[in-house]
Amino acid sequence: MLPPDAGIGYLFVLPLVVLVLLLIAYPLGSAVYLSLTEKYVGYPPRFVGLKNYVELTGDPVFRKVVWNSAVFTVASVTVKLVIGLLMALSLHKALFARRLVRGILLLPWVVPTVITALAWHWMFDALRGFINVSLETLGLISEPIAWLGQPATAMMAVVVVNIWRGFPFFGVSLLAGLQAIPADLYEAAAVDGASATQRFRHVTLPGLRPVILVTALISTIFTLNDFNIVYVMTRGGPGIATHILATYTYEVGFQALRWGRAVAVSMYLMPLVVVMIVVLARRLTRED
Amino acid sequence: MGARVLAWAVLSVLLVAVGVPFYWMVTTSLKTSAQIQSLTPYYYARPVTLGNYVELLRGTGFPRWIRNSTAVALGASLVTVVVSCLAGYSLARIRYPGRRLLATTVLIVYLVPPTLLFIPLYSILNGLGLANTLWALLVVYPTFTVPFCTWLLIGFFRSIPPDLEDAAMVDGASRVQAFHRVVLPLAAPGVLAAGLFAFTLAWNEFLYALVLIHDTELKTIPVGLNDLMFGDIFLWGQLMAASVLTTVPVVVLYTYLQRYMVEGLTAGAVKG
Amino acid sequence: MIAVTGRRLGLGALAVLLLLGAGAATPAQAQKPRLRVWLLRTYVPDANKALEASIAEWGRQKNVETSVEYFTFDDIETKYVAAIETDSLPDVGQLQTISPSRYHGMGRLMDVSDVVADVERTNGPLLDSALPAIRFGGRFYAVPFNYITDVLFVRTDVFRKAGVPYPKTWEEVREAARRIKAKGVMEYPLGQSWNRSADGYGVFQALLYSYGGGWADARGHYKSIMNDTWRAVVRWASEIYTKDRTVPPDAMAWTGFGNNEAFLGGKIAMTFNGPSIYYVLEKENRPLLPDTLMLVKPAGPAGQNHDVFLLSWGVFNGTKHAELARDLVRFLMSPDEARKYMYQSWGQMVPAFEKLRRDPYWQKNPSYKAVLEAPSHAHTPGYPGPLTPAAAEVVATNVLTDLCARVIVEGWDVERALEEADKRIRDIYATVPSR
Numbered sequence: 005m006l007p008p009d010a011g012i013g014y015l016f017v018l019p020l021v022v023l024v025l026l027l028i029a030y031p032l033g034s035a036v037y038l039s040l041t042e043k044y045v046g047y048p049p050r051f052v053g054l055k056n057y058v059e060l061t062g063d064p065v066f067r068k069v070v071w072n073s074a075v076f077t078v079a080s081v082t083v084k085l086v087i088g089l090l091m092a093l094s095l096h097k098a099l100f101a102r103r104l105v106r107g108i109l110l111l112p113w114v115v116p117t118v119i120t121a122l123a124w125h126w127m128f129d130a131l132r133g134f135i136n137v138s139l140e141t142l143g144l145i146s147e148p149i150a151w152l153g154q155p156a157t158a159m160m161a162v163v164v165v166n167i168w169r170g171f172p173f174f175g176v177s178l179l180a181g182l183q184a185i186p187a188d189l190y191e192a193a194a195v196d197g198a199s200a201t202q203r204f205r206h207v208t209l210p211g212l213r214p215v216i217l218v219t220a221l222i223s224t225i226f227t228l229n230d231f232n233i234v235y236v237m238t239r240g241g242p243g244i245a246t247h248i249l250a251t252y253t254y255e256v257g258f259q260a261l262r263w264g265r266a267v268a269v270s271m272y273l274m275p276l277v278v279v280m281i282v283v284l285a286r287r288l289t290r291e292d
Numbered sequence: 293m294g295a296r297v298l299a300w301a302v303l304s305v306l307l308v309a310v311g312v313p314f315y316w317m318v319t320t321s322l323k324t325s326a327q328i329q330s331l332t333p334y335y336y337a338r339p340v341t342l343g344n345y346v347e348l349l350r351g352t353g354f355p356r357w358i359r360n361s362t363a364v365a366l367g368a369s370l371v372t373v374v375v376s377c378l379a380g381y382s383l384a385r386i387r388y389p390g391r392r393l394l395a396t397t398v399l400i401v402y403l404v405p406p407t408l409l410f411i412p413l414y415s416i417l418n419g420l421g422l423a424n425t426l427w428a429l430l431v432v433y434p435t436f437t438v439p440f441c442t443w444l445l446i447g448f449f450r451s452i453p454p455d456l457e458d459a460a461m462v463d464g465a466s467r468v469q470a471f472h473r474v475v476l477p478l479a480a481p482g483v484l485a486a487g488l489f490a491f492t493l494a495w496n497e498f499l500y501a502l503v504l505i506h507d508t509e510l511k512t513i514p515v516g517l518n519d520l521m522f523g524d525i526f527l528w529g530q531l532m533a534a535s536v537l538t539t540v541p542v543v544v545l546y547t548y549l550q551r552y553m554v555e556g557l558t559a560g561a562v563k564g
Numbered sequence: 565m566i567a568v569t570g571r572r573l574g575l576g577a578l579a580v581l582l583l584l585g586a587g588a589a590t591p592a593q594a595q596k597p598r599l600r601v602w603l604l605r606t607y608v609p610d611a612n613k614a615l616e617a618s619i620a621e622w623g624r625q626k627n628v629e630t631s632v633e634y635f636t637f638d639d640i641e642t643k644y645v646a647a648i649e650t651d652s653l654p655d656v657g658q659l660q661t662i663s664p665s666r667y668h669g670m671g672r673l674m675d676v677s678d679v680v681a682d683v684e685r686t687n688g689p690l691l692d693s694a695l696p697a698i699r700f701g702g703r704f705y706a707v708p709f710n711y712i713t714d715v716l717f718v719r720t721d722v723f724r725k726a727g728v729p730y731p732k733t734w735e736e737v738r739e740a741a742r743r744i745k746a747k748g749v750m751e752y753p754l755g756q757s758w759n760r761s762a763d764g765y766g767v768f769q770a771l772l773y774s775y776g777g778g779w780a781d782a783r784g785h786y787k788s789i790m791n792d793t794w795r796a797v798v799r800w801a802s803e804i805y806t807k808d809r810t811v812p813p814d815a816m817a818w819t820g821f822g823n824n825e826a827f828l829g830g831k832i833a834m835t836f837n838g839p840s841i842y843y844v845l846e847k848e849n850r851p852l853l854p855d856t857l858m859l860v861k862p863a864g865p866a867g868q869n870h871d872v873f874l875l876s877w878g879v880f881n882g883t884k885h886a887e888l889a890r891d892l893v894r895f896l897m898s899p900d901e902a903r904k905y906m907y908q909s910w911g912q913m914v915p916a917f918e919k920l921r922r923d924p925y926w927q928k929n930p931s932y933k934a935v936l937e938a939p940s941h942a943h944t945p946g947y948p949g950p951l952t953p954a955a956a957e958v959v960a961t962n963v964l965t966d967l968c969a970r971v972i973v974e975g976w977d978v979e980r981a982l983e984e985a986d987k988r989i990r991d992i993y994a995t996v997p998s999r
Contacts, residue, residue, distance in 0.1 A: 329829050
């Protein structure tokens with residue numbers, strides 16, 4: 005027995021379904037198929053089953069790439085979430101020049117990523133970059149720090165840039181989420197004698213939870229697929245210290261021309277992320 | 293009171309973190325290429341030159357790129373907002389079989405990077421006769437903006453307590469009217485945010501614009517920026533000038549758009 | 565809501581109008597044949613324009629509509645791969661060194677031996693070093709246009725100050741850097757990065773071939789790299805970082821422009837690069853110009869063997885106007901047209917055919933002479949064997965530079981790094997498809 009407004013439900017969701025089926029399902033299916041073939045650019049594909057995945061699992065370079073991606077993603081998303089939350093809460097409180105500040109803080113998200121990456125590449129340069137030159141001028145270091153030349157600091161650098169670029173996404177989304185919480189909920193809590201911290205825990209956080217979960221998930225997917233920052237700043241270097249899934253896929257697909265394997269690389273973590281999505285979907289579409 | 297001080301402390305730190313690299317970008321855009329590479333002076337431009345901006349606007353296809361990018365991004369974000377609002381609301385609020393599967397699928401298909409989707413997409417576009425036109429981008433961009441915005445809007449809609457709509461419906465409003473008059477106004481900041489993100493995603497998209505379009509006339513900004521980087525020579529001054537010119541208008545627009553958005557949507561609620 | 569809806573619809577209409585306006589750039593129905601040409605956007609805008617002008621001129625003469633699209637050094641593979649897979653290759657396109665071998669293997673290039681023969685008649689014989697990149701099975705599949713030569717840039721004033729002669733061998737390069745540093749003239753005199761760009765894999769090959777090393781035999785089959793020659797090469801590559809410390813500490817993270825900018829900013833005294841650095845100095849008359857000299861790359865125990873960066877013209881099999889395409893290439897290669905390009909190229913366009921090489925343009929100064937001379941001693945990837953798709957893949961997948969990175973950045977010992985590279989090369993040769 006369908007609920008009464010199911011009709012509206014299906015109607016509203018129809019454009020989405022059409023878009024997904026037409027333009028996404030077919031390419032996705034074709035991608036899955038390709039990952040099961042030994043396809044070399046310019047040659048027809050040859051079905052080989054799970055061979056690509058098996059080979060990747062045994063490849064130390066690929067394992068390092070997966071590790072790098074995990075570090076890159078977890079570190080970036082966590083910090084972005086925290087900073088975004090702080091930004092949203094602060095903007096919500098600050099009434100003076102709120103719009104202007106919010107606009108300025110949006111800048112990193114809007115600047116073309118290529119340029120952000122180039123600018124930061126320059127800032128991290130050992131001999132001429134803003135960071136080292138300033139540190140040296142202030143007398144804090146005597147020898148230049150090779151930020152992008154050492155594996156650990158290089159990874160830190162690309163994470164910092166991803167955070168810089170991405171925190172406005174969290175900030176703006178969470179702020180919008182905060183603004184969607186009706187004021188009377190706060191009033192009711194205040195009337196009931198709740199303190200500021202208690203209001204935060206019992207009104208703000210629960211009200212924000214769906215937005216937090218969704219932005220964190222979307223950001224995770226985005227960050228996992230992020231290409232430009234690492235490609236422009238280090239090309240995955242030094243060596244393969246910052247090589248992540250997206251840059252590795254690119255190399256395997258466009259430089260080695262091994263298309264089947266390239267698709268397998270980017271599909272490799274899909275089961276894990278699918279689980280995350282399913283869990284979240286359940287949460288968000290649950291009857292209250 | 294203490295809360296406000298803390299808020300401003302946090303915002304100051306963030307403003308500095310955003311300001312420093314942006315300051316560097318702006319200063320570089322005002323330096324000559326000799327200044328940029330000789331690194332003197334370092335922290336400011338002397339003499340200040342607008343040559344990069346002039347060269348960018350007159351000597352490259354920059355005005356064309358802006359026009360193309362604006363058209364595509366506006367169109368794509370419009371389509372996105374409409375599709376995502378409707379779908380997001382439906383998935384967040386209305387109960388019907390298959391909604392969970394749909395919500396999940398929408399996001400799963402999002403996982404595959406464009407690097408791998410463009411080949412089959414190209415065949416589809418070719419079949420539709422849209423290859424090498426801006427329409428191709430208008431059709432393709434929603435494939436990554438819509439899942440993104442739908443889920444974002446699911447989140448926003450979910451954070452609004454359902455009692456408000458229920459109350460409206462008890463008072464005789466239909467589901468559609470409740471959506472229109474109760475939910476949308478409250479979710480206005482969220483809808484604007486989603487629209488903004490869709491816009492900037494389309495604005496900054498590179499790969500599809502590179503491979504789906506051949507005509508130099510139809511280049512978008514990210515592809516056009518490539519023209520300022522020839523192998524191992526980069527026109528830093530012009531690149532940074534391009535960065536300023538493509539960023540500031542969007543930010544200004546967003547800063548002032550929210551008021552209209554909120555007012556417009558809220559007006560409906562008051563009348564309803 | 566009305567206000568907002570109205571605004572939204574207004575914006576939407578605007579978008580549609582803009583799109584229609586933009587999309588209306590589609591050409592009206594023309595009776596003229598249309599030829600698509602893909603060009604590399606080089607760092608010399610004058611040269612790019614000269615080439616475009618030549619193409620347009622030919623179009624006028626033959627009553628053909630030509631359309632030029634550019635790619636850059638960075639997205640050349642992306643564009644070609646996309647075009648191959650979506651069947652939208654141009655009629656004529658410029659190809660980089662490893663491309664003719666790969667695309668011929670895929671059956672995408674037309675046999676242009678007749679064009680090469682015609683060009684040799686008017687331009688004189690071809691340089692030997694170009695042959696392995698364009699000739700397969702005795703037939704030519706691309707017409708070589710120009711080399712972009714990699715040379716050794718030196719700061720003459722720094723060398724003078726340190727009392728060090730210009731290096732002629734790879735060992736002398738190391739020694740020169742050490743002495744300049746020891747004398748306190750410059751902290752990091754040598755700017756050599758083993759990165760994922762031509763600066764990395766190109767120079768590594770020059771070093772390798774000069775030492776007599778290779779990863780393939782004369783017939784193009786895989787040959788193990790676990791030998792002393794390779795060990796010596798990797799030691800040279802890594803010890804400039806680990807022992808001499810004459811290289812800037814973050815050089816391994818440089819991308820293509822890192823060494824350019826370091827040299828132009830006065831931070832290094834020696835680097836290997838194409839003439840782009842000299843172009844900037846000359847064009848903008850920078851103060852460093854009189855103190856900059858381009859030299860041919862150093863020699864090793866096996867002689868003076870350089871790497872090749874060759875740009876050639878390919879005619880693609882899918883073209884509907886094969887004769888016109890060939891004719892265009894002939895036209896662009898004719899001495900008059902090619903000379904126009906060369907004169908605008910600021911030393912970037914090093915001809916592959918004899919006649920233009922003898923042009924007085926190249927006698928301008930010792931630097932230009934060095935640029936001209938270098939390709940005479942150069943070898944293509946896979947030396948001493950032919951340039952096969954497998955050799956191309958070894959270069960394209962950064963096996964050579966990753967090898968150095970393992971030792972320099974991750975502290976692996978040379979043996980272990982060589983074993984990994986050896987396995988990667990072996991796997992590539994075992995699995996790459998080819999005709």
